[in-house]
Every structure is written in structure tokens, then in C-alpha cells.
Amino acid sequence: MKTSRLLKPIAMAVAGITLAGQAAAFELGVVAFQMSSETHARCANAVEARATELGWEAQILNSNGALQTHAEQLDNLIQKGVDGLVVCMSKPVEADGQFEAAKAAGIPVISVMSGSSPHTLFDIQVNEYGVGADAALYLLGMINFRGNLLVQRFEANAGTRIRGKILDSVLSENTAVQIVGEHSMARTQSWREDVRNGMQALILQQTGNFDGVWASFDGQAFVIDDLLLAAGMSKGDVPLISIDGGEEAFRRIKDENSMMTATVSIPFEEMGTAAVDAMQAIAVEGVEKETLVPGPYMFMNAVLVDASNVDEFLSE
Numbered sequence: 001m002k003t004s005r006l007l008k009p010i011a012m013a014v015a016g017i018t019l020a021g022q023a024a025a026f027e028l029g030v031v032a033f034q035m036s037s038e039t040h041a042r043c044a045n046a047v048e049a050r051a052t053e054l055g056w057e058a059q060i061l062n063s064n065g066a067l068q069t070h071a072e073q074l075d076n077l078i079q080k081g082v083d084g085l086v087v088c089m090s091k092p093v094e095a096d097g098q099f100e101a102a103k104a105a106g107i108p109v110i111s112v113m114s115g116s117s118p119h120t121l122f123d124i125q126v127n128e129y130g131v132g133a134d135a136a137l138y139l140l141g142m143i144n145f146r147g148n149l150l151v152q153r154f155e156a157n158a159g160t161r162i163r164g165k166i167l168d169s170v171l172s173e174n175t176a177v178q179i180v181g182e183h184s185m186a187r188t189q190s191w192r193e194d195v196r197n198g199m200q201a202l203i204l205q206q207t208g209n210f211d212g213v214w215a216s217f218d219g220q221a222f223v224i225d226d227l228l229l230a231a232g233m234s235k236g237d238v239p240l241i242s243i244d245g246g247e248e249a250f251r252r253i254k255d256e257n258s259m260m261t262a263t264v265s266i267p268f269e270e271m272g273t274a275a276v277d278a279m280q281a282i283a284v285e286g287v288e289k290e291t292l293v294p295g296p297y298m299f300m301n302a303v304l305v306d307a308s309n310v311d312e313f314l315s316e
Contacts, residue, residue: 026051026283027084028082028083030058032088034189037217039268042269043088086276086279108121111124116296128158128166132167134304138304150179152220204231215243217242217244224240235258245313246265265305278293
């Protein structure tokens with residue numbers, strides 16, 4: 001009888017601990033800036049998948065390329081009091097107030113391919129300078145370092161802006177290659193239409209006068225690919241080079257009916273997974289951020305994919 005009396009409160013205590021543990025599941029807010037872009041979706045989906053594996057509650061929000069929506073979604077998650085935030089392709093300058101508020105509220109923030117902020121733990125990145133050089137030099141090699149280029153830029157994102165600057169730097173040392181037409185994508189919500197209108201005009205204006213095409217990210221290259229094919233061009237007529245990677249890019253590189261020649265592939269899924277694992281280590285296990293990432297960036301490797309190695313990247 002005495003044993004029974006002793007066991008009852010112990011059992012109740014254990015049950016209470018179990019219920020408390022269930023109630024205390026880590027709540028992760030995930031905000032992707034524009035999930036109509038494959039790379040944003042790949043990042044956010046990988047974050048959700050890894051969080052689910054850990055038994056966390058993950059709430060994914062899509063800002064649809066609108067800065068106001070992005071800020072409001074971050075505000076809402078901060079007010080909700082989530083345990084952590086992962087943002088994919090965010091805008092640290094424009095969202096500075098939100099990140100500062102998250103830090104003040106004790107909510108750790110990890111960003112992916114967004115750029116650094118004094119209010120976030122760190123940003124998971126590739127070396128955009130190296131990525132830009134790989135793409136530029138590959139393209140120039142394809143045209144024997146001589147000829148004319150069409151260029152599609154995007155200046156509103158730090159990574160794509162760096163890629164364009166590296167292209168310019170490479171061209172400054174290789175003056176036999178010139179840009180004969182370029183378009184800078186200005187809109188984020190209707191970005192495909194923006195790229196289509198701008199590049200269609202350039203392709204028409206420069207018909208027969210360009211030897212290669214450079215795009216700052218693969219989504220732009222897909223639009224350009226379709227435009228080149230509609231203009232009557234075939235694979236091999238001019239190289240089309242871009243950056244990001246993913247199944248659609250790999251499929252087009254493999255496809256003889258596509259103009260896509262190569263991409264520098266960035267491991268967005270691995271980045272999303274790494275963001276959750278780092279959040280687990282820092283926010284749950286109490287590991288010091290500096291022991292994981294000594295500076296504002298966690299760097300991961302990118303690899304150039306073309307016809308010579310695309311089969312290694314295509315899903316079965």
C-alpha cells in the first residue's frame with residue numbers, strides 16, 4: 001500500500017513532464033521571399049522537412065515577392081513568439097527593423113542566401129564571387145574569349161548583384177568580349193514577365209549579333225531559353241549560362257531541345273537542412289554560435305554542371 005502511494009505521485013510527475021515536453025515542441029517560423037522561384041521553394045521545403053524530422057512545428061510563409069508582405073509576415077511570427085526563424089532569400093536591409101525586433105525578443109534568426117545582418121545569427125551562403133567567376137569564365141571559354149554577349153541582371157539581390165559585378169570584372173580583362181545588350185530585372189512579383197519582355201526585345205534587336213547569353217539566376221535562364229527556341233535557335237548555336245542548379249536546370253542541360261548549356265549548382269536543400277541543424281544546436285542544445293560559424297557566413301560549396309557531368313545530378 002505504501003509503495004502504491006509512492007508510485008502514484010511519481011507517475012503523475014512523469015506524465016506532467018511528458019505533457020510539458022509535448023507542449024514545448026520547438027516552433028519554427030519559415031519565411032521564403034518568393035516561392036514561385038524554384039530556389040526559394042527548395043530552401044523552404046528542405047527547412048520544413050528537416051524540422052518535421054526533429055518533431056518541430058514549422059510554419060511556412062510565402063511573401064510572394066512583396067517587401068511589405070515580407071515585413072508583415074516577419075512581424076506576425078515575432079508577435080506570435082516563435083522559438084526561431086529561418087528566412088530564405090530575405091532582404092536584410094529592408095527587413096532590418098523586423099530582424100532587430102526578433103533579436104530583442106530573444107528569437108534567433110538564421111538566413112539563407114540573403115546577406116548578413118547584425119541582428120541575425122548568420123547567413124548560409126556560397127562564395128558568390130567564386131560562383132560568379134565560374135559562370136563567367138565558362139561562358140567566355142565557350143566562345144573562345146571573343147564575341148558578343150546578351151546579359152540578364154538582377155540588382156536587387158546581393159548574390160545576383162555580385163555575380164554581375166564579377167562578370168564585369170572578368171570582361172574588363174578580356175576586352176575581345178563585349179556586352180551588346182543587357183536587361184536588369186526590376187520586378188519581383190511579376191519577374192518572369194519582366195525578363196520575358198526585356199530579353200525578347202534584346203534578342204530581336206541583336207539577332208545574329210550575339211555569341212552567348214549570361215543570366216544571373218536559372219529562373220531567368222529558363223525564360224530566355226524558351227525565347228531563344230521561339231526565335232528559331234537550336235542547342236549549340238549560342239551557349240546559355242546561368243547559376244543556381246536544380247532539376248529543371250539539369251533537365252534542360254540534358255535536353256537536346258533546350259538552349260541551356262551549363263549552370264553553377266548551389267545546394268539549396270543542404271542549406272535548408274543546415275539551417276535547421278544549426279538552429280537545433282544553438283537554440284535547443286545551447287551551443288555557442290561562434291563554435292559553429294566564426295563570422296557572419298556559413299559557406300557551402302557550389303559546382304558547375306554541364307553536359308559532361310549532368311547525369312550525376314539528375315534524379316533517377
